[in-house]
Amino acid sequence: MTTLAEATTVRGAVPPGRIVWAGGAVLFAAYAALWALAPADPALLAKLWFLPGVGVIGAIIANTSGTGGGVVFVPVFNALRELGVMSLSPLAVVGVSMGIQSFGMSMGSLRWADRLLHQPVPGPLEAQVRLKDFATVVLAVLAFSLPALLATQRLTTFDQRDVLYAYKAFSILLGCALIAATWTVNAARSERTQLARGDLIVLLALAVPGGVLTALFSVGVGELVALYLFIRHYPVLLCTGAACVISAVSCISGVVWHIGAGTILWEVVLLAAPAAAVGGFLARPIALWLGAKRLKTLDGSWIVLSALYLLWLNAK
Numbered sequence: 001m002t003t004l005a006e007a008t009t010v011r012g013a014v015p016p017g018r019i020v021w022a023g024g025a026v027l028f029a030a031y032a033a034l035w036a037l038a039p040a041d042p043a044l045l046a047k048l049w050f051l052p053g054v055g056v057i058g059a060i061i062a063n064t065s066g067t068g069g070g071v072v073f074v075p076v077f078n079a080l081r082e083l084g085v086m087s088l089s090p091l092a093v094v095g096v097s098m099g100i101q102s103f104g105m106s107m108g109s110l111r112w113a114d115r116l117l118h119q120p121v122p123g124p125l126e127a128q129v130r131l132k133d134f135a136t137v138v139l140a141v142l143a144f145s146l147p148a149l150l151a152t153q154r155l156t157t158f159d160q161r162d163v164l165y166a167y168k169a170f171s172i173l174l175g176c177a178l179i180a181a182t183w184t185v186n187a188a189r190s191e192r193t194q195l196a197r198g199d200l201i202v203l204l205a206l207a208v209p210g211g212v213l214t215a216l217f218s219v220g221v222g223e224l225v226a227l228y229l230f231i232r233h234y235p236v237l238l239c240t241g242a243a244c245v246i247s248a249v250s251c252i253s254g255v256v257w258h259i260g261a262g263t264i265l266w267e268v269v270l271l272a273a274p275a276a277a278v279g280g281f282l283a284r285p286i287a288l289w290l291g292a293k294r295l296k297t298l299d300g301s302w303i304v305l306s307a308l309y310l311l312w313l314n315a316k
Helices: 004-008 018-037 042-047 051-065 070-082 090-117 131-155 160-183 197-217 221-231 236-261 266-315
Strands: none
Touching: 018 090, 018 266, 042 266, 051 070, 051 090, 051 236, 051 266, 070 090, 070 197, 070 266, 090 131, 090 197, 090 236, 090 266, 131 197, 131 221, 131 236, 160 221, 160 266, 197 221, 197 236, 221 236, 221 266, 236 266
């Protein structure tokens, strides 16, 4: 039986919220540096006044699900390009999305990490997440996905449209599987209490293609990790929290190449990034308020619908 002392906090952990405010200060300093150093057109900033709203909504969806902001930003920016509101090449869409996620997913990661260190007593059918399992998922996946991401950015010869079709078809299958599992086999079953070796092997197998996909579309590895862990019925904290950390590190690493290549429209990042940080801050309590069943259903539905939209958009 779990005691209150065992469930509420990690021995010797920092006080609740400390990690969030410290990390937030770093993000604020980085954003201030962007304002000082990045070129920006005031007229374009005024034209794109609506982007903070996109940033908040995108980051909330990204950090409640752990799938990464690309599942929101890429469809939205592609739609804005089609409507003639904002002219961004597919490569620029990826760069801008990574830039925004560097702030939004980082803030979300800080919030989930704080929750990991200060977990409440688990409710019925819920399980506490072991720090060891959380760290294992994050470090093991990044060890394989980051080299794949960085190599793909520099050496890619893929046909992005064909890769997008295959990836989104796979996402639709995973999203449907998540919804089905949530309401059938996992509906009244207790959450898994520790990471199984077989599941770690599957995550490692997903890491390399996930890194490639993230390089091409700014989303991929976080989505695959979150969906698989959700389907396997691990606690929301492990599924979403670990995926958020993986997505944040991936985007921060990936945006470096885009900065060097000059593919980032800084006006978009300057407007959307602080709003994404706000959305990342709000996401964790929203996810916990929704509860595991509703959260998984909404996540699966969003992934399926956004994938169908992207497939339709690219088929035009």
